[in-house]
Every structure is written in structure tokens, then in C-alpha cells.
Amino acid sequence: MRRYASLIALCIGLVFNPAQAEQLPQRWVSAGGALSEWIVELGAESRLVGVDTTSQHPQSLKALPSIGYQRQLSAEGVLSLRPDVLVGTEEMGPPPVLAQIRGAKVRVELFSSQADLEAVHGNLKHLGELLGKPEQAEQRFVDYRQQLDALKAKVKAVQASAGAPGVILLVGHAGAKPMIAGKGTAGDWLIEQAGGRNLATNDGYKNFSTETLAALNPEVVVVSDRALTGDAALQALIKENPALAASRAVREKRLIDLDPTLLVGGLGPRLPASLQALAQAFYPAAKAQLAP
Amino acid sequence: MLQVSDLQVIRGHKTVLDGVSLDVAPGQVLGVLGPNGAGKSTLLGALCGELSAHRGRVLLHERPLADWPGQERAQRLAVLPQASSLGFAFRVEEVVGMGRLPHRTGQVRDREIVTAALQAADALHLAERSYLALSGGERQRVHLARVLAQLWPGEAGRTLLLDEPTSALDPLHQHTTLQAVRGFADRGAAVLVILHDLNLAARYCDRILLLENGRPYAFDTPEQVLQPGALKAVFGLDVLVQRHPERGHPLIIAR
Amino acid sequence: MTRLVSPRTLFIALGLLCLLAVWLSLALGPVSLPLIDTLRVGLRLLGLPVNGDGLEQAELILGQIRLPRTLLGLAVGAVLALAGVAMQGLFRNPLADPGLVGVSSGAALGAAIAIVGSTWVGGVPEVFAPYLLSLCAFLGGLGVTALVYRLGSKEGQTSVATMLLAGIALTALASSAVGLFTYLADDATLRTLTFWNLGSLNGASYQRLWPLVLVATGVALWLPRRAEALNALLLGESEARHLGFEVEKLKRELVFCTALGVGAAVAAAGLIGFIGLVVPHLVRLLAGPDHRVLLPASLLAGASLLLFADLIARLALAPAELPIGIVTAFIGAPFFLYLLLRGRA
Numbered sequence: 051m052r053r054y055a056s057l058i059a060l061c062i063g064l065v066f067n068p069a070q071a072e073q074l075p076q077r078w079v080s081a082g083g084a085l086s087e088w089i090v091e092l093g094a095e096s097r098l099v100g101v102d103t104t105s106q107h108p109q110s111l112k113a114l115p116s117i118g119y120q121r122q123l124s125a126e127g128v129l130s131l132r133p134d135v136l137v138g139t140e141e142m143g144p145p146p147v148l149a150q151i152r153g154a155k156v157r158v159e160l161f162s163s164q165a166d167l168e169a170v171h172g173n174l175k176h177l178g179e180l181l182g183k184p185e186q187a188e189q190r191f192v193d194y195r196q197q198l199d200a201l202k203a204k205v206k207a208v209q210a211s212a213g214a215p216g217v218i219l220l221v222g223h224a225g226a227k228p229m230i231a232g233k234g235t236a237g238d239w240l241i242e243q244a245g246g247r248n249l250a251t252n253d254g255y256k257n258f259s260t261e262t263l264a265a266l267n268p269e270v271v272v273v274s275d276r277a278l279t280g281d282a283a284l285q286a287l288i289k290e291n292p293a294l295a296a297s298r299a300v301r302e303k304r305l306i307d308l309d310p311t312l313l314v315g316g317l318g319p320r321l322p323a324s325l326q327a328l329a330q331a332f333y334p335a336a337k338a339q340l341a342p
Numbered sequence: 343m344l345q346v347s348d349l350q351v352i353r354g355h356k357t358v359l360d361g362v363s364l365d366v367a368p369g370q371v372l373g374v375l376g377p378n379g380a381g382k383s384t385l386l387g388a389l390c391g392e393l394s395a396h397r398g399r400v401l402l403h404e405r406p407l408a409d410w411p412g413q414e415r416a417q418r419l420a421v422l423p424q425a426s427s428l429g430f431a432f433r434v435e436e437v438v439g440m441g442r443l444p445h446r447t448g449q450v451r452d453r454e455i456v457t458a459a460l461q462a463a464d465a466l467h468l469a470e471r472s473y474l475a476l477s478g479g480e481r482q483r484v485h486l487a488r489v490l491a492q493l494w495p496g497e498a499g500r501t502l503l504l505d506e507p508t509s510a511l512d513p514l515h516q517h518t519t520l521q522a523v524r525g526f527a528d529r530g531a532a533v534l535v536i537l538h539d540l541n542l543a544a545r546y547c548d549r550i551l552l553l554e555n556g557r558p559y560a561f562d563t564p565e566q567v568l569q570p571g572a573l574k575a576v577f578g579l580d581v582l583v584q585r586h587p588e589r590g591h592p593l594i595i596a597r
Numbered sequence: 598m599t600r601l602v603s604p605r606t607l608f609i610a611l612g613l614l615c616l617l618a619v620w621l622s623l624a625l626g627p628v629s630l631p632l633i634d635t636l637r638v639g640l641r642l643l644g645l646p647v648n649g650d651g652l653e654q655a656e657l658i659l660g661q662i663r664l665p666r667t668l669l670g671l672a673v674g675a676v677l678a679l680a681g682v683a684m685q686g687l688f689r690n691p692l693a694d695p696g697l698v699g700v701s702s703g704a705a706l707g708a709a710i711a712i713v714g715s716t717w718v719g720g721v722p723e724v725f726a727p728y729l730l731s732l733c734a735f736l737g738g739l740g741v742t743a744l745v746y747r748l749g750s751k752e753g754q755t756s757v758a759t760m761l762l763a764g765i766a767l768t769a770l771a772s773s774a775v776g777l778f779t780y781l782a783d784d785a786t787l788r789t790l791t792f793w794n795l796g797s798l799n800g801a802s803y804q805r806l807w808p809l810v811l812v813a814t815g816v817a818l819w820l821p822r823r824a825e826a827l828n829a830l831l832l833g834e835s836e837a838r839h840l841g842f843e844v845e846k847l848k849r850e851l852v853f854c855t856a857l858g859v860g861a862a863v864a865a866a867g868l869i870g871f872i873g874l875v876v877p878h879l880v881r882l883l884a885g886p887d888h889r890v891l892l893p894a895s896l897l898a899g900a901s902l903l904l905f906a907d908l909i910a911r912l913a914l915a916p917a918e919l920p921i922g923i924v925t926a927f928i929g930a931p932f933f934l935y936l937l938l939r940g941r942a
Contacts, residue, residue: 100916118917121785122792124799125662127916129654130627141785146800154657229784254783392835416841423835429689430831430886440832443825444841492840 074182075157079131081120081138083311084318085161086111088174089137091190091319094181100131102138106311107320120315125150135180139163139315163316165236167195170317197322198243201340205245205329208336215269215332217246221255221310224277225286229255230263236313237274240321244328246270260293270332271299274310283307306331343368343532344389344419344501349398351381351388358384359556362398366532368498371524373547373564374536377577381556382536383424386505389534390421402501416444420492424505426485428473434484435460435469441491459491460484462522464515478510486519496526504535508542520546544568544592552576568592601883604890611897615671618904622667623659625908627915630655661802669801670907671900672813673866676858678899679820681873682892686827687851688757691881695859695873698852699741699764702771704863705794707737709778712790716783730793731805731864738860741767746852755848757834795920796867798907805865812861816854817896823847824888831886869922871929872899878936902928 079100080086086105089098095110102120105111117128120138125147128136135157142148142160152158161176162169171191178187219237222228231237232252241248249266271294275283284305287294294300312324330337344366351359359381366372366389374382387393389400391407400407402419410418420441428437435456442452460466465483468476473484486507493500504523508516516539524546527533537543543550543564550567552560554576560567573581573594580597602610624635634655640647642660649656680695688697695701711733745767749760779787826847829837838844862869876899877891884890906924913919 103917116914116917118914119788119792121788122797122799122918122920124627124911124916124918126658126911127627127918129658129662130629130916143789144800146802146805150662150800150802153661154654257780390839392838412838412841412843414841416839419839421835421839423833426833426836427689428832430691431881432831432886436885436887437832440829440840443829 075134075180077132077134079117079128079133079136080105081117081123081136081142082161082163082315083107084163084314084316085137085139085173085177087318087320088177089181092177092181092183092186094183097181099133100128104311104315107318123147123151125154129154129156135159137161137177137180141315161316163314165234165239165317167198167317170194173316194319194322198325201322201325201329202243204340205333208329208333208339209245212333212335214245214247215304216249216267217241217270217272217332218249218263218266218268219272219274219308220263220287221274221276221313222287222290223275225275225283225288225290227257228260228263228287228291230258231255231313236317237272239317240308240312240325240328241272244325244332246328246332260291263291264293264297267297268299269302270304270306271297272306272308272328274308274313276310279309280307304331304334343403343499344534345399345401345404346389347399347401349385349388349400350396351384351393352396353384353393357396357556359388362551362553362558364551364558364561366501366534368530368532369527370548371527371533371535371546373543373550374534374553375538375540375543375550375567376553376559379555380553380576382553383505384556385553386421386503386534386536390419390503391415403499413444416492418493418499419501420489420503422485422489422502422504422507424509426481431472431474433469434465434471434473434476437473437484438487438491441488444492455491455494456487459487459494462490462525463487464518464522479512479515482507482510483515483519486522490522490526493526493531496529496531498530500526500531502526502531502533504533506536506538508537508539516542540568540573540594544594545586545589564592568594604884604894607880607884607890607894608897611894611901615897615901618901618908619667619671621908622670622904623663626658626663626911628654628658630658635659665801665803665806666798666907667904668810669798669806669865670904672806672809673798673862673869674872674900674903675896676809676813676816676862676899677869677872677903678876678895679816679892680855680859681875681899682877682888682895683820683827683851683855684873685877686830686888687848687855688761689831689833691878692874695855696768696870697761697764698855699745699767699771700738700856700859701863701868701870702768702775703741704734704738704860705775705868706741706771707733707735708793708863708867709775709790710737712793713778713782713786716786728805731808735860735864737771738863739856741771742852742856742860746849753845755845757848760852792920793867794922796869796922796925797918797920798866798910799918801865809861809865812857816858819850820854821889821892823850824892827888827892828886867920867922869903869925871925871933872903875929875932876902878933882936 076097077099078097080089080098081102083104086101087107090108098114100115100117101111102117104120115131117123120141121143128151133156136151137159139161141163148158161173174187174191178184219231219241220228230250232250232254234253235255238248249268273283273287278286284307288300299305329340347363349359349362374385376382388395402410438456438459439452460469463483463486465487468480493502507519511519520542523533547564550564551558552567559576560572568583570581570583573579582595582597584593586593634652637647638652638655638659641649684693684695684697685691708730711730745760745763748763749755779790782790826842829840829842834844877895880891880894880898884894906921909924910919910921
């Protein structure tokens with residue numbers, strides 16, 4: 051009897067396991083920059099057959115077919131890539147197109163774009179299931195959290211001797227029309243994690259006049275420019291907004307540039323490194339202490 | 343035919359026309375003369391229903407003008423305005439053909455009428471041309487052909503109102519136009535024409551209404567109305583009135 | 598002066614062009630379907646008993662994605678072109694455009710209120726969202742046009758010149774209001790608003806299609822019946838009256854048709870420009886200003902042109918998609934400049 055039972059169990063096992071592997075989607079289309087990065091982090095870059103315009107890291111993704119802006123997807127466009135799954139955040143759309151894609155028996159999996167660790171955990175778990183690598187995903191999250199916790203601990207230690215600097219994060223385009231990152235934004239989360247004090251009082255991203263910005267008198271300004279990078283971005287900001295020249299940050303030359311793709315689509319794997327750089331900029335005296 | 347009794351028209355706060363009574367009788371050409379601002383165009387406006395009368399009545403075939411449904415009125419009453427602002431490249435024969443819109447006479451008959459009307463207005467040679475390519479005078483003749491087509495053949499029961507139809511025309515066409523109008527009247531139509539040329543009025547009109555400041559100064563045959571005293575009083579012009587050597591109608595000569 | 602083409606030739610040519618546009622719109626797309634599959638699905642959709650094995654994807658692509666999109670394109674192109682003819686007749690000016698009576702800016706304002714407003718309210722149940730947007734755009738278009746009409750009318754008489762000025766003023770006001778909403782919107786909402794302003798036939802579905810198709814059919818059946826009246830109106834309002842037409846009623850109908858038609862088109866597909874301006878112009882160049890020819894021909898030409906533009910929108914950057922308003926602007930603006938220069942020569 052037992053032999054029959056184990057034989058049946060073996061047969062069932064053989065029948066179901068290959069089927070399980072088949073259920074895992076092989077052809078992935080990603081509509082979200084951070085998601086694409088996590089997929090690559092989990093070693094599944096080869097499964098990506100198409101990405102949206104916000105998926106720019108790593109550079110190799112740019113060679114993939116582009117499905118356009120994540121809020122204006124084309125049903126036929128996505129379907130022409132013959133995907134097994136379309137992954138994206140709740141920002142993905144428009145809804146009728148998603149319905150059409152679902153109607154074509156393509157899985158549409160939604161992830162969170164919220165800027166907090168629980169969202170990252172949930173996303174990684176979900177990705178792990180879809181990729182058939184649940185343990186790897188969990189481990190990756192543990193590592194991620196460890197990195198962030200380690201940084202937090204170091205920042206706290208440094209904060210004991212030096213106060214948290216007043217910081218504002220500006221998102222601009224070639225220096226013009228900077229928007230300030232307020233409460234609840236990814237920018238806000240970044241500042242806080244890196245040990246700064248966000249001086250902005252508004253919610254979300256808002257346009258502020260440069261006089262108001264200058265009046266906030268931040269000690270550090272984080273510049274996230276969509277058109278320029280590095281030093282060019284910093285120069286452009288000062289050039290387009292001369293009123294800022296009076297603020298402490300500019301006078302003491304405490305301007306840092308930040309990759310704007312880190313601010314959209316949820317928290318991604320490149321964050322710990324960027325946070326490191328931010329923290330070191332916030333506490334220049336403690337650079338060595340904050341080193342990884 | 344059109345009957346007007348005790349017409350008063352007020353525009354804004356000004357009484358533009360007052361105490362005008364006349365009838366446009368079949369077979370007759372009634373000319374309306376007067377200096378600028380005398381109320382000639384206002385009279386025309388009231389007669390065709392564009393302007394409403396403050397007092398008095400306008401009757402078309404003994405029915406108040408306002409009571410006529412649009413299409414039936416258009417079959418009996420046609421108006422040629424002073425200027426046209428048509429800005430699209432219709433063919434001339436299409437423009438004239440629009441005169442047949444109130445009627446339901448069919449394409450074949452309409453085409454015959456359009457040809458005949460163009461002939462009468464001396465514009466047949468322009469039939470295939472684009473309206474926009476014509477000179478001012480040619481355009482005026484095209485519109486004349488249009489209103490003629492609207493009332494063709496101009497028998498009793500049709501009324502034609504014309505507002506200065508000769509203003510942009512050369513001397514020859516001033517006469518051919520009024521001859522066409524005269525021909526219409528001879529076939530029984532009732533015609534009212536506003537003119538500014540005294541001699542043309544004298545030659546082609548059966549009766550003349552002379553307006554001054556919105557009031558009728560005189561309403562009679564050309565011989566009676568076109569007198570030096572009246573013309574001096576209304577126009578401020580010193581004139582000599584003689585008889586036309588061949589035709590016998592009054593000939594007004596400025597002194 | 599001879600017309601470039603006779604009406605008969607024009608209708609045959611345009612009819613064939615329209616059929617070609619429909620065919621290409623159904624047969625081409627980012628997903629390449631074998632011709633035989635397209636034909637088989639087409640026959641099945643017509644109800645013929647054809648074997649359906651292996652055709653699921655083709656049926657989905659054709660039946661659920663391309664066919665509703667083609668129908669949407671036909672309806673939008675046709676109604677925008679007809680509205681263009683109506684406005685050029687109303688204002689007696691070949692440079693007139695449906696936007697002059699404020700319907701486009703009103704619809705944009707309605708859409709802005711829906712898009713930005715729904716984020717303020719904390720989000721709308723997703724099932725309502727697309728309907729809400731369309732409804733607000735439609736009502737916005739109708740509302741502003743009604744206001745323009747009222748401002749231009751006094752004691753039953755409508756002054757076209759006053760309406761024009763009122764349209765300009767209200768368009769400016771609506772645009773500023775949209776600007777305000779744009780300022781108050783957050784980044785993501787702003788993008789949605791921007792894309793809506795650029796127009797798209799994306800995401801067409803049968804449920805959202807039928808109101809527009811109803812309206813477009815109504816306008817397409819009604820306007821050609823007023824062809825003679827429109828011809829007479831071109832002579833001038835008094836002249837048209839003297840020819841027996843009820844001019845005030847006609848003007849009201851023209852404004853109403855435009856508001857309804859363009860409002861529904863904008864509600865379904867966002868702002869798509871130049872069709873109303875360029876298509877009637879083009880047809881007039883070929884076959885003259887007689888509305889008995891102009892109206893049906895513009896309907897066919899507008900529908901065809903929009904479908905061709907949509908082809909470009911779908912294929913140029915596949916698998917991504919260009920907003921169709923950009924394509925029509927790219928085609929329309931240079932063409933319009935060419936017309937202006939040619940007219941001066």
C-alpha cells in the first residue's frame with residue numbers, strides 16, 4: 051500500500067513540478083524604472099523583452115524595445131513583444147489598455163511605488179514568486195535592509211556630535227523651475243534616511259519661488275536635474291536662480307547632485323550607494339566614519 | 343405687390359423714417375431718391391423684413407410681411423443689396439443658381455432660367471468663371487442675375503427691391519441693368535429701386551419717391567418730382583431741368 | 598474656371614481612400630499578423646462560419662484592439678471635419694476652426710477638472726475614471742460653447758462677429774484655468790493632463806465608443822441636409838434670409854452640431870487639431886465650396902486622414918505610441934502654411 055502511495059506521490063510530483071516551472075513567466079515587460087532594476091538585481095535581465103522610458107539603469111536596458119511612457123502604454127505595442135507578464139506600479143496605465151492586455155491572457159502584476167521599506171519588501175517578495183527565486187529575493191531584501199540599517203546607525207552616531215543639517219531637495223530641468231520635495235515624496239525619504247532635516251513644509255512636489263527657497267536657508271541643497279548631470283546641473287541651478295546664491299548652501303558650496311530616476315517608481319537597488327554619498331555630503335566632517 | 347402705410351422706423355433713439363406710405367404696383371418701377379442719410383436703405387430694410395417697423399404696416403399681397411413663411415416669401419420677393427461679401431470661389435453660374443433655391447423647379451428648368459438671367463444682366467460670358475476672379479462691376483451684375491433668376495420671368499405677383507444696383511457699374515452697364523429691370527416690370531413685376539443718379543431715375547422710373555430726413559418730400563411721376571425747386575430744397579443743388587431730346591423724360595443738369 | 602475634379606470622381610476616389618485607410622488600419626500594427634489570419638478573422642467577425650483554430654490572438658488584436666480603434670478614428674475624423682465645414686460656413690471664413698466657439702478649450706478645462714479634481718478627492722473608483730473624464734470633457738465643451746452662443750446672441754439674433762470675440766475671450770479664460778490646474782497638479786497628474794491634451798485613439802473600446810458613434814452619425818446625417826442653406830449663408834446672412842432660409846435657426850443648429858460633435862470627439866480621444874481646419878480646405882481646393890459636395894467629401898476625407906495619422910502614431914515608435922495630435926499637427930501645420938503661401942501667389 052505504502053509503495054503504491056509513494057509511487058502515486060512521485061507521479062504527482064513529476065506531473066506538477068514541471069508544470070510549476072512552466073507557469074513562471076519567461077518573457078517580461080517592465081513599466082517602472084525601479085522594478086526593472088530589481089529584476090536585473092535578481093539576475094533576471096535576460097527575461098526582459100521590453101521596458102518603459104523610466105527604465106534607464108543599467109545602461110544595457112536602453113537597448114531593449116521601449117514601450118513608451120508608463121502611463122500611456124499601447125496595448126498592441128506591449129502585445130507585439132509577446133510577453134508572459136507585464137509588471138509595473140499603480141501608475142501604469144491607461145486602465146482600458148491594461149484591460150485589453152489582460153484580455154489577451156497576459157498577466158499584469160502591480161507593484162507598489164510607495165517610498166518605504168515595507169513596499170520594497172512586498173515588491174521583492176512578489177518578484178521572487180514570479181521569478182521562482184523566493185529565497186534569493188528575501189535574501190536580497192535582508193541585505194538591503196542591512197545596508198540601510200548600517201547607514202542609519204552610522205548616521206545616528208555622527209548626529210550625536212553634529213546636528214542634522216537643514217536640507218532641501220530640488221527637482222529641476224536644466225536648472226529652471228525647480229520643484230521642492232515635500233513630505234511623503236521619495237526625496238523626503240532620502241533626505242531623512244541620509245540623516246538630513248527636510249526643510250520643506252508642503253506635501254508632494256511644489257514650485258516655490260526662489261526667494262522662498264533662499265529664505266529657507268538650507269545648509270545643503272540636493273539637486274536633481276532632469277536634463278543635466280553632475281557639475282553642470284549645479285551650475286545651471288545657480289545660474290537660473292540667482293537668489294539662491296545668498297543661501298548658506300551655495301555660499302559654503304554644499305550642493306550635491308542626485309540622479310532623478312532614483313526619485314520615481316519606488317525605491318530601487320541603487321539607493322544605498324546614493325544614500326551613502328548623501329550622508330557623507332551632509333556630514334563632511336564625518337566622511338571617514340560614514341564610509342561603507 | 344407691396345403696400346406700405348404710415349411706416350415709422352426707429353433705430354436706437356433716432357426716428358429714421360416717418361410717415362411713409364406707398365405701394366409698389368405690378369408693372370411699375372418705383373424709384374427712391376434722396377441724399378445720404380435720408381432713409382432710403384432703411385426703407386428698403388423695412389420693406390424686405392430686415393428691419394421692423396415701429397408703426398405702420400408692410401403688406402405683401404395684402405398679407406403682413408411677417409406672416410409669410412420664408413420660402414413662400416422668397417418666391418415672390420427678392421432683394422438685391424448694395425454690396426456683397428461672398429468670399430468663396432463659387433462659379434458664377436452656381437451663384438446665380440442660388441437664386442433658384444426657394445423654388446422646386448428641377449435642375450433642367452433651373453439651368454435654363456440661370457442662362458436667361460445671366461443674359462439679361464449681360465453676364466452670360468462670365469458663367470464659367472470663378473466669382474472671386476471678377477471685378478466689382480462684374481460681381482454686381484452676377485448678383486443682379488441671381489435676383490432676376492429668383493423671380494424669373496418677372497410676371498405679376500413678383501416684387502423686386504434693388505439697393506443702388508448701378509453704383510459700381512460703367513455707363514453702359516448702368517443702362518443695361520436698368521433696362522433688364524424695366525423689362526421685368528414690363529412683364530408684370532413690381533419693382534422698387536434706390537438710385538442716386540437723378541437722370542437714370544428720370545429715365546427708367548414710372549414714379550419717384552423723394553425722401554428727406556426720413557420723411558417723404560414728394561411722391562409722383564418724374565416730371566412732377568424732379569423740379570429745380572424740390573431738388574434744391576432736398577439736395578442743395580442748383581439744377582436746370584430740360585426734356586431729353588429723343589425720349590422726352592426730364593434731364594437734370596447741374597448748374 | 599474648371600474644378601480640379603468632378604464630384605463623382607471625388608467621391609469615388611475618397612470612398613476608395615477611406616476603404617484603404619480602414620483596411621490598413623485593421624491589417625497593420627505593432628503586432629504583425631499574417632494576412633491570411635487577418636482575412637479569416639475578418640470573415641468570422643462578419644459572422645461567416647470560418648475555422649477559428651489558432652486565431653485567438655488575431656481575434657483579440659483585431660476584434661478588441663484594432664477594430665474599435667478604427668471605428669473611433671472614423672468617427673472622430675468624420676465629425677471633426679464636418680464641424681470644420683460647419684464653422685467655416687457659420688463664420689463665412691475658410692480659416693475658421695471648431696475651436697473658435699470655445700468647444701476645444703472648454704473640453705480641455707473639463708478634462709483638467711476631472712483629472713486634477715479626482716486626485717484631490719482622493720481618487721475615483723477605477724470603473725468610473727474613464728467615463729468621468731469623458732463626461733467632464735463633453736460637458737466642458739458644451740458649457741463653454743453655450744456661453745459663447747449666449748454672449749453672441751441678443752433678442753433672438755446672433756451676431757457672428759460677437760460670437761467670435763466671445764469665443765476668443767472664453768478660450769483665453771479656459772486656457773488660464775487649465776494653466777492653474779496644471780500648476781496645482783502634481784507631477785504624475787500633470788503628465789496625464791499633458792498626454793490628454795495631445796490626443797490619442799489609444800485604449801478604444803466598444804463601450805466608450807458608442808456615444809461618439811451615435812453623435813457622429815447624427816451630425817453626419819443632419820448637416821448634409823442643410824447644404825443648400827449653408828451655401829446661401831455664404832452669400833451673407835441677409836441674402837440667405839431673402840432666399841427664404843431661417844438664418845437664426847441655422848446658426849443655432851451649426852453651433853449646436855459643432856458643440857455636440859466636437860465635444861463628443863474630444864471626450865473620446867482628447868484634443869486633436871487641424872482636421873477641422875485643413876480637411877474642408879483641401880476638399881474645397883479640389884471640388885469647390887458647394888456644401889452638397891463639400892460635406893460628404895469632408896466626412897470621407899477627415900475619416901481617412903485621421904486613420905492614416907493614427908497609423909503613423911502607432912507604427913512610428915512601436916512598441917511605444919505617438920500622441921495623434923502631434924501627427925496631425927505635423928501634417929496640418931506645414932500644409933496650412935503651404936495653402937497660405939499659395940493663396941498669396
